[in-house]
Amino acid sequence: MQIKKLPSLFEPARPVLQKIEQAGFEAYFVGGSVRDTILGDAIHDIDIATSAYPSEIKAIFKKTVDTGIQHGTVMILDHGTGYETTTFRTESGYQDYRRPDQVTFVRSLKDDLKRRDFTINALAMKEDGTIIDLFDGLGDLQRHLIRAVGDPEERFHEDALRMMRAVRFAAKLDFAIDPATQRGIEDHGELLTKIAVERIEVEFSKLLLGINPKRGLDYFLTTDLYLYCPRLQHHYQALVKLSQHQDWSSITNEAEAWLALLYSLQITGQSAISSFMKDWKLSNALISLVQHAMTVLLAIQKDQIKPMMLFNAGRKAILTASQVAEFEELQHPDLLAMNDQLPIHDRHDLAIDGGALIRHASIQPGPLLGKVMNQLLALVVEGKVANEEPALLQEAQDLIEKG
Known part of the structure; x- marks a missing residue:
């Protein structure tokens, strides 16, 4: 089998393979990029395997970087682009069930491919698009x-x-x-x-x-x-x-996927979400996003959408919750439109700050100041008070008088 028209990502790398071959060695594109090219799927990176040893690759190309030379990987720098090239190898000894204890460089493509995981990933491709299939990977792609x-x-x-x-x-x-x-x-x-x-x-x-x-x-x-x-x-x-x-089309990113999982597992409390996701070693940023999105999703489920809840969640969490609500077939209004119609979207958008309250409302720094600011923020978000300094100062005076 030969692929006549290769995806554009391969084109600048072809001269690299040609140069290795001109030096008397074999060189192939290998792995997922070959599989996805055959399937017609998008490819995002390419891997190159060669019969040349690392020292031989470094002798062929002027600019190289030893990115993993103990495992046979050398990065070739060509016209500002790096191409990781790995020598054919065999592996043995997997004491940790993950990494080989010993790597041996070999000249045989077959020996290199037979250590790979699945037949559909054990395909090699010459720079001209010719597919080398030693383990019926093409047949398995068809099947x-x-x-x-x-x-x-x-x-x-x-x-x-x-x-x-x-x-x-x-x-x-x-x-x-x-x-x-x-x-x-x-x-x-x-x-x-x-x-x-x-x-x-x-x-x-x-x-x-x-x-x-x-x-x-x-x-x-x-x-x-x-x-x-x-x-x-x-x-x-x-x-x-x-x-x-049956329909997963609304789950399009990692946050939506983890929110859908946690909702299905009925892990919905903020601390429970944090504990679960930390055990999976997920980032704090993702955890925070999912926590905010869960608040929105539960509000959708209970039909208790509030302006302040949308304000606190933020647009990204609202979108995440909306997608999972669609996945779970929960009916809800257009929350993004509701969010867009909020008077403000950030605390810094409030037309008054603590300094103004100290100067004009005779409020001293301390817990009371923070409470008044939070109440003013909520009143503006809920559309009960105009986001204008005079109106907010008057509301602050009223709040103080009411205790």
Whole structure:
């Protein structure tokens, strides 16, 4: 098979491969970029594998960077662009079920490809678009099948994260998992506990954002992988219910995916959300966004949308909640339009500050000042007082007189 017209991302890299070949070595594009090119999907980066050893690559090109030379990876700098090039290699010894204890450079493309995870990722492509398929990866692409290269048990012992990658690819590509590969996952799921949570989270998030998350979640549950992921062990039924959603088109980013998950698991309290997401090693920024979005989502569920709630949540959290509400088929008004119609959108938009209250309303610095400012803010957001200094000063005087 030969791809006549390569995606534009490959074009500037072709001379790099040609130069390696002119020096007497083999060089190929490998991995996901080859798979996605065949499928007609968008590609975002490219990987190059070669029979040339790192020292030989450095002799061919004037500008290189040793980005991972102990594993055979050298970055070639060509016309301002970096191309990571890795020597064909074999690996052995996976004591931590993730990284090899020993890497041996080889000259054989087959030896290099047979250590890869799945046949659809073990494809190589020459710079002219010719596909090298040594493990029937093309056939598996046609069959829409995820199948381990060689013995699944060996592949998962080498790198236990591959089990999560299998269910993630099932969701990403809407492919089935080969029965023998699925049995390998079922037999070795416990090895997932050897893998850093951060790496598991990346695969799980991508699963939830695939073209068919239902399929990925079904495999995630039937293989019992969920038992070895943070805080999911006691949520089987909730995960089943989540997997039964047919239309995932409204879930478009990580925040929406995690909000949908937490809502399904009925983890809705602010501290509970924080605790759960921290166990998954998610960022504080994402946690905060999901907390605010959950407040909005619960207000949608209870039909208790308030202007101040929208103000506190912010546009991004409102959009996140709106998307998940659509996913959950919860009816709601146009919250973004409601938010846009608020008199102000930031505390700094208030036409008065604490200094003005001290000068003109005889309020001293302290807790009372903060309480008055908060009440003025709420009154403006709710449209009960105009956002003008004279009106706000008068309202402040009234609040003080009322105690």
